[in-house]
Amino acid sequence: MLACSQKKQDHFDYIQYELFDLNPYDLPATIMLPDASAGIGTSLKPKVTYEIGGFKWRIDVGRNYTMLIEDYGDNSLRFEEFKRKLFKPNRYFDIKVVDQSPNTLIYKRVVKGAYVEQPNEKYHIYSVCKIADNYYEIMNREQGDSKRVVDFMFHSIQSVKSK
Numbered sequence: 001m002l003a004c005s006q007k008k009q010d011h012f013d014y015i016q017y018e019l020f021d022l023n024p025y026d027l028p029a030t031i032m033l034p035d036a037s038a039g040i041g042t043s044l045k046p047k048v049t050y051e052i053g054g055f056k057w058r059i060d061v062g063r064n065y066t067m068l069i070e071d072y073g074d075n076s077l078r079f080e081e082f083k084r085k086l087f088k089p090n091r092y093f094d095i096k097v098v099d100q101s102p103n104t105l106i107y108k109r110v111v112k113g114a115y116v117e118q119p120n121e122k123y124h125i126y127s128v129c130k131i132a133d134n135y136y137e138i139m140n141r142e143q144g145d146s147k148r149v150v151d152f153m154f155h156s157i158q159s160v161k162s163k
Contacts, residue, residue: 004103004129004138004160012155023163025050025057027069029131032159033061034152040064042152064149067156070137072128078135079103079128086126098147103128104157106150123150127157 017032025048036043041064049058055071072078083105086095092112099106104127111120122144129136138157140150 004127004157012158014155014159016152017155017159020046020059022048022057026052026054027057027131027136028163030159030161030163031059031156033059033156034065038152040146040149040152064145065152066141067153068137068139068141072135072137074133075135076130078137079105079126082126082128082137098123099154104154106154109144123147125150125153125157129157129160131160131162 014032016034016038018035020031020033022029022031027050033046034040034042040062042062044060044062047060049060050056057069059065059067059069075081086105086107094110094112096108096110097105098108104125106123106125108121108123110122123140123146124144125138125140127138129138138160140153145153
């Protein structure tokens, strides 16, 4: 089982990434994480924060790359639930889809003009991957990131492989 991998991954060169084993953190998978050559502030060794026996993980690689993972058990409909909630009318943010595949969504969130003097767009990524027998929600931090960081996260998510 290839978890989140898709055809796009087959042709991507992971030269600016390093393989990272999540098994020591109670997550039976591997993932490619950006290294120092990526130019996004990922010069530090990856740090994984989690609770033993828990269902949430946080992967930090430097100050700009934070990936959040949460175990949703057998909830195969989590991706559709998230999209339904995201696209409900919102008085504070405009949501625009940048890219979408069957299990990954990249979107831009912009604070509506009435609430800020200058628009500030931030990019977000959301994915649901099946690892072993469970579905895992993978996303970046709530405040969002630059498009460049989200692009690196996209390729990391596409590289997830179940052990």
